[in-house]
Amino acid sequence: MRRSDATGGTGLSDSIQSRGSAVISFAAVIVIVYGLQMAKVVLVPFLIAAFLALITVRPMLWMQRHRVPAILGALIIVCAMMLVLFLVGAIVGTSVAEFTAALPSYQQRLDVIVQGILKFVAETLNSDESLQSLSDMIDPGWAMGLAASILNGLKDVLTNIFLIFFTIIFILLEASTVETKVEAAFGRSAHSLEAPRVFLSNLGRYLGIKTLVSMATGMTAGVLTWAIGLDFPLLWAMLAFLLNYVPTIGSIIAAVPAVLLALVQLGAPEATATVIGFVGINVLFGNFIEPRLMGYGVGISPLVVFIGLVLWGWVFGPVGMLLSVPLTMTLKLALESDERTRWMAILLGSERDAQYALMRRSARSHEPAGATGDRG
Template sequence: MTRFENQGVALKGFAIMAFIVVILAGIKAASPIVVPFVLSAFIAVICNPAINGMTRLRIPRLLAVMLMMIVIVLMGLWLASLVGSSINEFSRQLPVYRGQLVEQFAWILTKLRTFNIDLSREQILAYFDPGAALSMTTNMLSSVGGVMANLFLIILTIVFMLFEAEDLPKKLHFALDDPDMRLKQIDKFLHSVNQYMVIKTLVSLGTGLIVGIGLAIIGVDYALLWGVVAFLFNYIPNIGSIIAAIPAVLLAFIQMGPAAAGGTALLYFGTNMVMGNVVEPRYMGRGLGLSTLVVFLSLIFWGWLLGSVGMLLSVPLTMIVKIALESSQSGRWLAILLADNVDDLVPETSKENVLEEQQES
């Protein structure tokens, strides 16, 4: 390769990087419009299988879409009411929680004094503020609620997306100059995205139900709210379950002491172990995982780009990028870098060849 060709490759790389920066800057500047659209698209993807199921039962598609919209509106209003009432109730109970927190730490303070470490009540409240148990999660839920303030726009966008869903694969084939629909990568990409979102939503719903019921049995306040938080944060593997567990564990410790806090932590750990390592891989299949580093970086990146909604949808958005890269031969190398386990991306035939070579040697 000549010097001029090397310069051309370098200039092309810089140009691509500049295009990406410009596009990201445009998305961030237009986030008030982009965020409701992204949220609408994910809700539409999740709802589309239910719409198709109703149409197979000979329910007109228009009626099926209207019924689904009624369900979404009712769920949105219920979530807003739940978060608002929980915040108001917690604000009223905050002085009581502060007193309970000092009582729970009394034995620790006594033990520390034997080592000449003297901590005051104000220092304990400064390091372990009960208000932080709720503010960390309600701030994110409130941001999502702020996006849902454009409920009318979101509902209209979802309705039009659901009506267009039937013709979307055909339009993509024609747009990519494939009228005979020979490019199976397009169908594979659409199917994989739809499968991931639906299964992830069902697993998250199961996680939220188990956590909510378990916390109600233990006796932790606002069990329903923590169940909703567990449902939403389950879209963020590894990190999300930890973030969702912190306020509930802290509140259980304040209310009932270390034993209840340990039981709450065990509930979250057991639920996420079973749902994340047994149920989800059973129905999701292998090869769709992201490395822990990629999950963490995607949380930061999408959170910076799209705010709190971007943090909640960081892993689904990254998964869509990864699925698209896997469907393309030129982008498969980047999908391998994003994957959690390289072996899941290796075709079975290649694995068999490797085993045969090892046996022969």
């Protein structure tokens, strides 16, 4: 009887301890996320630098293999990036300022058009209450305002441009030695470093392909809006380039302001042509070219991609939305590195990852009893 009571007491104690550990872990996650959100002014420039360095590390290593000194290679890459950024900033910056100044007048004209449409709908339904309720629900200028706020938010981030570029230089200088340092410091074998190495390679490949596809998307959108006769074609090209990094809804956010401006500035036929053009661009690049280049994709569930977009956007603002997929990939790798959290990484991953985990588990279960011990 006493033994039974002792066993029951131990089970109750383990249950309480398990629940307490879960509560502490959940509270720790909340504190960490809130801390990241509060520190975003400091963290965002370093995040941008880290991911830009991942894009450019392959050219850096290629130059080192061809006996180019590390400091010279880093300076060449950073100077090329600065030249491109300053040229684009000089061209697009004027368009952003002019668009922001003209935004109130565009919104007023858009309000008139929308109110006319709502009035027609209310007369058709013979209900003034429908007009009032629809008018309260619809804010026609939200998309234009959102586009302006995203561009202005990125402009604020770029005030730290020199900090970003200096950080990139130091990351590139350390790129060729970091693996040796980690192995010497922690005694990791080459096999144990394989997962981080593969992850960084996949992440760099993802960012490189995404950048090329985004550039092609932006240039095509710029040519489209210029051919239609829309104001600020360079602005729409830049917006399409940037928001192509945002999964799921980025292409929609990029298209809506251009379509609304076409409706206000040129009329319904041109707005329809803009819709068709943006749909064609997104189908071509998003459904055909990018999947072929990416292969198996990023290994993250589509639902997790969307949740990550919302979460990282809240934590880091517009930059968090642009980098939501790389940040979620990094979180997934961190969870995979610990046996206790690997189940969370599987839930974050794609169906292909889950099938691979099941295959590994099945293979282990069919191993002879002494196989695991002999291997160790």
